[in-house]
Amino acid sequence: MPITTTKLTRWAGLSAVAAGLLFIGVQINHPHLDAGFATTTEYTVRQTLKVLMSGLSLAGITGMYLRQVKQAGVLGLVGYLVFAAGYLIMTSVEVIGAVVLPTLARTDPGYVNDVFAMVLGEQVNGDIGLFPVLNIASALTFLGGGLLFGIALFRAKVLARWAAALLAIGSVATLAIPLLPQVNERLFALPTGVALVGLGYSLWSGLRTRAALPLSGTVGPAAAPEAVK
Incomplete structure (x- = not known):
């Protein structure tokens, strides 16, 4: 099976959808973080899914950016680089949480509790x-x-604009967490997760529809050589 730019971009869209679903899924009924929880199988599973989510998200936003390099402009490039750095750092933090903290939780639970705090x-x-x-x-x-x-994607008008707006708004909304201590902070992850699903589906379905359309400017059979004067 030949690997084409279109196929890679569509896979990036599916990666974003999967990342968004994982981002939402790992928040459901999430226990309180402490050293005791870090030694459980559930913690290991959740952390593994978080690592996978981070990697899929990075692949997804890369495909989104490459799909609209010209339309996104300088703001799109800056936004992509900063957002990608965020996911790279997140991946490193989640990997540490998955492979280091469970061991430390047994030997130095105070340190692990401070990290979670x-x-x-x-x-x-x-x-x-x-x-x-x-x-x-x-x-x-x-x-x-x-x-x-999110702002760059919204201005580019290539992918679903509602999802791009939700990504931008969801990012800002998390700043309200300290002001709303009575609200479960994990709910603030939902807008970003939904935005990733929407943008990923838009990226995948847009290319799928485009590939199914007939080529524009199709002409009839070529004239016979003898008919050309």
Whole structure:
């Protein structure tokens, strides 16, 4: 089976859809993060899915950007680079959470509880090294990149504009988490997840429809050589 740009882009669309569904799915009935939970099988499964989600998201937004390089302009490039950096940092954090924290939870549960407290915006009592810096970098690039990339996609008018707007709005909405302590913060992940599904489907279906259409400007049978004067 030949590998073409169209096929790769359509696979990127499916990757975005899968990433959005995973992003929503891992939030459902998520237990409280602590050292005890980090030693369970459920934690390992959820972290593995988060790593997969991050990788699929990166593939998805790459396909979105390449589909509309010209239309997205400089804002699209900046938004993509910042958003991609956010997903790369997120991937590294989730990998650490999947392969390092479960072991530390058994030998140094206080450290793990402090790491989770940082993630949840709670008080950190011990020294967790440069984790706070990594957490801030992840938040800034993910939220800032989502906002810029969403605006660029909306202006490009290539993919579903409602999904692009939802991506931008969802990124900004997460800033309200500290102001709404009574609201489950995991609900703020839903707009981004839905936006990824919408944009991914738009990317996939748009190319699918385009491939099914007949070529424009099709002409009839070529004239015989002798008929040409």
